[in-house]
Amino acid sequence: MSNAKSTSPRTLWMMVLAAALLLVLGGVGVVQATQAQLVFYSEDYVAEFAQTHIGVALTENDVIVEGDDALLQDAGALLGGDAQMIPGKAYPERLSAVNTTDMGEYVRLTVRKFWADADGQKNPLLDPALIQLGYDDEHWVLNPAECTDERLVLYYRHLLDGDEAAAGPAVTTIAIDPAVATAPGDFTDCRVALAAQVDSVQVNYADDAAGSAWGVDVEALGLDWSEGVAR
Amino acid sequence: MRMKRTFLTRRTALAVLAVALGMGIMVGPTLAYYTDTTQANGSLPFSYSPETPPPPEEPEEPTPPPEEPEEPTPPPPPETEIREEIEGTNKVIRVENVGETAAVVRVRAFYGTANATVSFAGDGWGTRADGEEGWLYCAAVLEPGDVSEPLYINVEPVKNAAVDSFDIAIVQQCVAPDEAAEGEEPGSATFADGTVVLGELTRLAAQAAGDEAENPDAGDEADDPAARLSGGAAAAEVFEGLAPVAEQAADLLDTTAPAADRA
Numbered sequence: 001m002s003n004a005k006s007t008s009p010r011t012l013w014m015m016v017l018a019a020a021l022l023l024v025l026g027g028v029g030v031v032q033a034t035q036a037q038l039v040f041y042s043e044d045y046v047a048e049f050a051q052t053h054i055g056v057a058l059t060e061n062d063v064i065v066e067g068d069d070a071l072l073q074d075a076g077a078l079l080g081g082d083a084q085m086i087p088g089k090a091y092p093e094r095l096s097a098v099n100t101t102d103m104g105e106y107v108r109l110t111v112r113k114f115w116a117d118a119d120g121q122k123n124p125l126l127d128p129a130l131i132q133l134g135y136d137d138e139h140w141v142l143n144p145a146e147c148t149d150e151r152l153v154l155y156y157r158h159l160l161d162g163d164e165a166a167a168g169p170a171v172t173t174i175a176i177d178p179a180v181a182t183a184p185g186d187f188t189d190c191r192v193a194l195a196a197q198v199d200s201v202q203v204n205y206a207d208d209a210a211g212s213a214w215g216v217d218v219e220a221l222g223l224d225w226s227e228g229v230a231r
Numbered sequence: 232m233r234m235k236r237t238f239l240t241r242r243t244a245l246a247v248l249a250v251a252l253g254m255g256i257m258v259g260p261t262l263a264y265y266t267d268t269t270q271a272n273g274s275l276p277f278s279y280s281p282e283t284p285p286p287p288e289e290p291e292e293p294t295p296p297p298e299e300p301e302e303p304t305p306p307p308p309p310e311t312e313i314r315e316e317i318e319g320t321n322k323v324i325r326v327e328n329v330g331e332t333a334a335v336v337r338v339r340a341f342y343g344t345a346n347a348t349v350s351f352a353g354d355g356w357g358t359r360a361d362g363e364e365g366w367l368y369c370a371a372v373l374e375p376g377d378v379s380e381p382l383y384i385n386v387e388p389v390k391n392a393a394v395d396s397f398d399i400a401i402v403q404q405c406v407a408p409d410e411a412a413e414g415e416e417p418g419s420a421t422f423a424d425g426t427v428v429l430g431e432l433t434r435l436a437a438q439a440a441g442d443e444a445e446n447p448d449a450g451d452e453a454d455d456p457a458a459r460l461s462g463g464a465a466a467a468e469v470f471e472g473l474a475p476v477a478e479q480a481a482d483l484l485d486t487t488a489p490a491a492d493r494a
Contacts, residue, residue, distance in 0.1 A: 054265045071273030078275070085277055105267070116274050180279055193274035202265035209264035 055100040056107050056200035059165065064098065071095075071194045078174075085192060088178040090134060094169035097198045102162035105200040106210070106218075106225050108155045109140070109170040116191040126185040131192055134173035139166060141221050155218065159203065159227035171196075203227075309334030311373070311405040320347075324382040326403055328373035334405040335420035335429065337368045340384055341400040347388045349399070352439070355380020357432030370432050372408050372417055383438045 057064045060071055072078065078091050085091060097107045113133060115126035129149040135142060139157055146153040154170040174194070180187055201209035206225040210218045218225055310330030316323040326336045342349055356367050356379075369379045384399060408417035409426070419428045 052265070054267050056267050056269055058269050058271050060271070065271040066269055067271055069273050070271035072275040073273055075275055085275065087279065103265075105265075118276075120274060176277070187277065187279040190277055191274035192277045193272065195270065195272035197268060197270035199268045200266060205264065209266065212264055213266045 052103070053101065054103050054105045054200055054202055056105060056160070056198050057098050057100045058109075058196055058198045059094075059096045059098050059169075060196075061092070061094050062096075062165075071196060072192070085174075085176050087176040087180050090132075090173040090175040093133075093171060093174040093194075095171035095194075095196050096166045096169040097156065097160065097200075098165040099160045099162055099200075104159050104161045104203045104227075106156065106203065106206045107160050107166070107198055107200045108153060108210075108214070108216075110146075110197045110199070111152045111154075111171055112150055112195040113152075113174075114150055114193050114195075115185075115187075116193040118189045118191065120191065120193075122193070123185075123190060126187065126190065127183055130177040130180050130183055132175045132177055133171050134175070135171050136168045139168040140170045141223060143216065143221055146216070155216075155221060155223055157223060159225075160200070306332045306407065308332070309405045309407050311336055311403065313338070313401060313403045314378075315401065320386040320388070320397070322384040322386075322399060322401070324384065324401060324403075326369060326373065326379040326405070328375050328377050328405075331375055333375070333408055333417065334373045335369065335408050335427070336373060336379060336403055336405040337366045337422065337427075338382065338401055338403040339365050339367065341402070342386075342398065345389070347386050347397055350385045350387075351435055352383040352385060352437065353381055353435050354437040356382045357434040359427055360431045360433050367435070368427055368429065368432055370429055370434060372420075372429070373405075381438070382435075 058066065061074075061077070065071060072093075078093060079085065080091070082089075095109060095111060097109060099105055099107075111133060113131040114128045115123045115131070117123050127149070133152055135152065135154055140154040141157060143153045143155060152171070156166055156170070158167070160166060174192070176192070177183075199214065201213055207218050210216050210225070307330060309328065309332050311334055312327050312329050314325040314327060316325075324338060326338070328334045328336075340349065340351075351367060355370055357370050358367060367382060369382075371377075371379070373379055384401075386397060386399070388397070404422060406420050406422055409419045409421055411417040418430050419426055421427075
């Protein structure tokens with residue numbers, strides 16, 4: 001133990017100073033490295049990327065509509081000056097479809113009609129058959145198997161090409177049956193409600209697609225959905 | 232060693248088969264098609280109660296009523312005028328059709344019976360065969376402008392009667408003749424109290440030749456009742472059936488005469 005050299009105070013101070021110097025230099029180095037990363041840019045890289053999809057939109061009186069409280073909102077235009085719908089009088093209400101993409105597709109339109117309470121809640125006690133919808137059977141085919149007093153399902157006969165609107169509206173008019181005068185139920189404060197949905201399927205294997213997605217045999221409806229097919 | 236290799240081969244085959252079955256089952260559901268859907272909804276207020284019936288529907292455009300065939304305008308009613316001439320104590324009655332349509336005429340005389348007897352003559356006139364009393368019918372249909380045959384009313388004063396005047400009131404009526412079948416002349420007419428068939432009339436006797444002679448002084452004598460009574464000719468025939476009730480004349484005008492003239 002007597003041979004052991006003790007560290008002199010000078011040496012100790014030198015070591016502390018060296019450590020402090022290394023700490024400072026290290027900090028400066030990190031900062032420089034970080035700044036170097038911030039100013040580094042890689043070269044621009046542009047890749048061609050396209051996602052294939054089809055799109056369809058619902059139109060009411062030639063205006064695209066979507067979502068809640070989107071239909072029957074322009075009462076003034078619909079009623080043409082009447083205070084409300086007059087039973088027995090047909091009012092123009094054109095519901096149709098438009099292709100919103102550049103790919104062709106086949107479409108169908110499902111419309112549900114029902115009575116609602118004043119607050120908009122569906123009232124199942126009032127007969128939906130009293131709401132009458134006129135439809136166009138020139139460009140659309142009604143599928144009676146899917147239709148009820150509350151629902152109409154119409155299939156567009158032709159291919160709806162990219163960015164193309166249907167040649168004619170599926171639903172053309174809406175009216176209240178005059179039998180509302182003797183129908184059971186309280187019609188003193190209610191609403192005439194519509195819910196419309198437009199569906200589309202791809203062009204290739206459209207009949208198979210309709211069968212898979214909708215469960216419908218379009219050939220049985222007399223439809224030839226083979227236009228524009230690249231098989 | 233052989234047994235172990237066989238066991239491994241069988242186990243591998245089972246594994247491959249299981250994978251193949253799994254893929255076969257999964258391939259169907261994993262087939263997908265491009266589809267899209269969009270929906271919207273909305274409602275409109277409506278109110279109806281029995282107390283407030285719905286407004287009337289738009290009136291349909293009125294369809295013009297079918298054109299009704301124009302009804303032929305009925306011919307104007309016949310018009311006649313009576314002409315009376317005084318011949319001594321007698322009257323000669325003629326009726327002229329002054330209208331635009333044919334006419335059948337009849338006349339009736341009202342007079343007293345206490346001071347004179349009255350008879351009628353003229354083969355252009357007659358009475359109904361069914362016994363109707365009072366009316367004398369012209370046997371011919373008078374076309375516009377025609378004048379009937381004369382009807383002679385012969386008055387003969389009762390002997391020793393103190394008479395200074397004698398009045399005879401004449402009522403005449405005219406109607407249009409009934410429509411006849413094509414090609415036939417009208418032969419009947421319907422008055423208010425019945426239909427007369429002209430061909431079935433009981434004709435009066437013709438006026439005696441002496442009585443028909445014109446009396447140039449007749450007009451002057453007519454102004455003198457005494458002369459009229461004193462110069463009376465003999466009656467050719469007396470119709471007892473004529474009702475000599477003067478009061479009936481006025482009533483008759485009101486009840487049975489569609490187009491009556493009082494002479």
